[in-house]
Amino acid sequence: MASRVETGASPEVVARAASEGRIAAALNRDDVRAYLATSDGEPVGFAVAATSPFSSLTDAPCVTIDQLYVAPKQRRHGVARQLLGAVTLYADSRGCEQIGTNVPAQHRDANRFFARLGFSSQVVRRITTVAALRRRLGADEPRHHSLEALLHRRRSLRAKSTASSRLAG
Numbered sequence: 001m002a003s004r005v006e007t008g009a010s011p012e013v014v015a016r017a018a019s020e021g022r023i024a025a026a027l028n029r030d031d032v033r034a035y036l037a038t039s040d041g042e043p044v045g046f047a048v049a050a051t052s053p054f055s056s057l058t059d060a061p062c063v064t065i066d067q068l069y070v071a072p073k074q075r076r077h078g079v080a081r082q083l084l085g086a087v088t089l090y091a092d093s094r095g096c097e098q099i100g101t102n103v104p105a106q107h108r109d110a111n112r113f114f115a116r117l118g119f120s121s122q123v124v125r126r127i128t129t130v131a132a133l134r135r136r137l138g139a140d141e142p143r144h145h146s147l148e149a150l151l152h153r154r155r156s157l158r159a160k161s162t163a164s165s166r167l168a169g
Helices: 002-006 011-019 022-027 079-093 108-116 130-138 141-168
Strands: 032-039 042-053 061-070 098-101
Touching: 011 022, 022 032, 032 079, 042 079, 061 079, 079 098
Parallel strands: 061 098
Antiparallel strands: 032 042, 042 061
């Protein structure tokens, strides 16, 4: 939950996700694993990973690290490496050859950390809301509607022409 707060979700949003059971539901799925790092019995970090196809066009499974968080005072002490070691064992057990993660572009330290471990940038994931995309696509709607109207008129005229030629013949 802490990493969600750091990447932009408010503490209220995170608390709501926990109270609504969404976190528990995710952890009950067969394809999701969570790992907790402790020091002297106190939690200091966690990782959440899930197995899914590498892409929708392949059957090759891939483990995606959804969350990786280490408490600020515990960073640079190997906690993240230990958590990633557990994720690696999970990937091996699921027959995955690749492990991926989504790191916000503005998080330079996290991007550098993953790059040092051999993670490379393969795609740029761009996200928008459905409403925003609908508005942007709306600029093309008048052309789309006018083309449909033209085609509808042509089909109607053709149908009328065919019907009148049958009656005449």
